[in-house]
Amino acid sequence: xxxxxxxxxxxxxxxxxxxxxxxxxxxxxxxxxxxxxxxxxxxxxxxxxxxxxxxxxxxxxxxxxxxxxxxxxxxxxxxxxxxxxxxxxxxxxxxxxxxxxxxxxxxxxxxxxxxxxxxxxxxxxxxxxxxxxxxxxxxxxxxxxxxxxxxxxxx
Amino acid sequence: xxxxxxxxxxxxxxxxxxxxxxxxxxxxxxxxxxxxxxxxxxxxxxxxxxxxxxxxxxxxxxxxxxxxxxxxxxxxxxxxxxxxxxxxxxxxxxxxxxxxxxxxxxxxxxxxxxxxxxxxxxxxxxxxxxxxxxxxxxxxxxxxxxxxxxxxxxx
Amino acid sequence: xxxxxxxxxxxxxxxxxxxxxxxxxxxxxxxxxxxxxxxxxxxxxxxxxxxxxxxxxxxxxxxxxxxxxxxxxxxxxxxxxxxxxxxxxxxxxxxxxxxxxxxxxxxxxxxxxxxxxxxxxxxxxxxxxxxxxxxxxxxxxxxxxxxxxxxxxxx
Numbered sequence: 001x002x003x004x005x006x007x008x009x010x011x012x013x014x015x016x017x018x019x020x021x022x023x024x025x026x027x028x029x030x031x032x033x034x035x036x037x038x039x040x041x042x043x044x045x046x047x048x049x050x051x052x053x054x055x056x057x058x059x060x061x062x063x064x065x066x067x068x069x070x071x072x073x074x075x076x077x078x079x080x081x082x083x084x085x086x087x088x089x090x091x092x093x094x095x096x097x098x099x100x101x102x103x104x105x106x107x108x109x110x111x112x113x114x115x116x117x118x119x120x121x122x123x124x125x126x127x128x129x130x131x132x133x134x135x136x137x138x139x140x141x142x143x144x145x146x147x148x149x150x151x152x153x154x155x
Numbered sequence: 156x157x158x159x160x161x162x163x164x165x166x167x168x169x170x171x172x173x174x175x176x177x178x179x180x181x182x183x184x185x186x187x188x189x190x191x192x193x194x195x196x197x198x199x200x201x202x203x204x205x206x207x208x209x210x211x212x213x214x215x216x217x218x219x220x221x222x223x224x225x226x227x228x229x230x231x232x233x234x235x236x237x238x239x240x241x242x243x244x245x246x247x248x249x250x251x252x253x254x255x256x257x258x259x260x261x262x263x264x265x266x267x268x269x270x271x272x273x274x275x276x277x278x279x280x281x282x283x284x285x286x287x288x289x290x291x292x293x294x295x296x297x298x299x300x301x302x303x304x305x306x307x308x309x310x
Numbered sequence: 311x312x313x314x315x316x317x318x319x320x321x322x323x324x325x326x327x328x329x330x331x332x333x334x335x336x337x338x339x340x341x342x343x344x345x346x347x348x349x350x351x352x353x354x355x356x357x358x359x360x361x362x363x364x365x366x367x368x369x370x371x372x373x374x375x376x377x378x379x380x381x382x383x384x385x386x387x388x389x390x391x392x393x394x395x396x397x398x399x400x401x402x403x404x405x406x407x408x409x410x411x412x413x414x415x416x417x418x419x420x421x422x423x424x425x426x427x428x429x430x431x432x433x434x435x436x437x438x439x440x441x442x443x444x445x446x447x448x449x450x451x452x453x454x455x456x457x458x459x460x461x462x463x464x465x
Contacts, residue, residue, distance in 0.1 A: 025266070025287065104293075138292055139212075139257040139259050
């Protein structure tokens with residue numbers, strides 16, 4: 001099995017693609033529409049189960065949540081690889097949506113989701129630079145601290 | 156008036172398309188961009204008014220909210236039919252966004268939004284399988300428990 | 311420097327495009343994908359800093375938040391102008407996402423985000439009519455009351 005350049009870059013930075021996570025409901029991980037790939041929201045998985053739980057401003061730190069954002073991106077990229085076969089087929093990361101479980105007074109969502117954005121740039125270089133929306137939500141599936149969705153453009 | 160195959164499948168499963176809901180603000184229900192249909196977020200309507208109100212984890216059950224998710228999808232499909240004339244023109248449900256009004260400790264958003272996803276599959280079969288993001292929000296318009304948006308690909 | 315028709319309409323209505331806001335994280339303001347422009351979520355800026363802070367239902371009024379929604383749209387349009395050079399190249403506003411920092415009992419998100427939608431129609435006329443999703447979130451970056459994202463179709 002040959003690694004793509006994208007995976008080589010991830011590995012060199014100390015990241016490893018996990019197995020594609022099992023969807024948490026009756027949906028599919030990726031839908032391809034021409035040159036656009038719509039990727040489902042992904043939550044952090046640890047040892048095969050939802051992990052990095054908590055709510056920012058209450059019981060989890062920014063650094064811990066950033067680790068969750070990275071795990072979510074890795075799961076998302078694993079989903080995408082399963083759908084398109086090779087991450088080198090990505091032309092551009094178009095958009096990232098970042099959802100951070102937040103108390104009403106936690107307002108550093110960008111610092112959490114930056115970990116997701118930075119990992120996209122590790123993986124795809126300049127093509128990893130994307131439009132983004134980051135918001136603080138009341139709660140996320142399975143009690144995780146962060147969820148990440150994305151839209152990719154394919155070659 | 157001839158029913159589409161999509162509507163026949165919905166009817167056989169016991170669902171009926173409502174009148175297209177009136178937008179809750181200064182927007183339009185659907186924008187068509189080539190073969191992509193962007194559908195506005197829709198809230199559940201009952202007897203012509205917003206219904207299925209409450210917040211998960213506080214004052215509404217998962218089963219009640221699932222009924223709201225179905226009503227939201229039915230309204231969304233009514234909007235889409237009004238925009239494109241015939242739901243059989245749908246090639247694929249690309250993406251569903253599900254928002255669930257949630258207390259901070261409610262983390263079963265997937266179980267609520269599964270009702271929306273499952274109804275898409277009832278309506279469109281395999282073409283109804285979509286990418287999805289489900290999150291728990293602080294509050295929704297008019298106090299409803301669930302809101303659903305979607306992107307469709309058209310033939 | 312010639313003003314576009316879009317900017318003329320904004321100016322006639324008393325609005326002025328600001329400098330394009332500095333992203334609040336490691337992302338880019340706009341990604342162009344063929345004829346689609348994905349615009350990052352934008353928060354209101356005042357005097358170069360995040361402004362219009364607060365949470366609806368707690369410590370900010372609908373009218374104040376509506377002003378924030380307008381500032382967010384102006385920042386978003388400034389971003390888009392910086393990316394495409396001339397706002398007259400916009401063919402259609404396809405979709406607006408509006409996030410309103412809300413207490414659990416605040417349910418008038420549409421009234422807040424209508425200010426964003428109405429400003430799109432001021433700027434682009436009939437081509438400004440868009441699909442939309444408006445939800446109430448727990449918290450937003452920097453403590454602002456409203457955040458707006460959008461997808462545009464380009465000529």
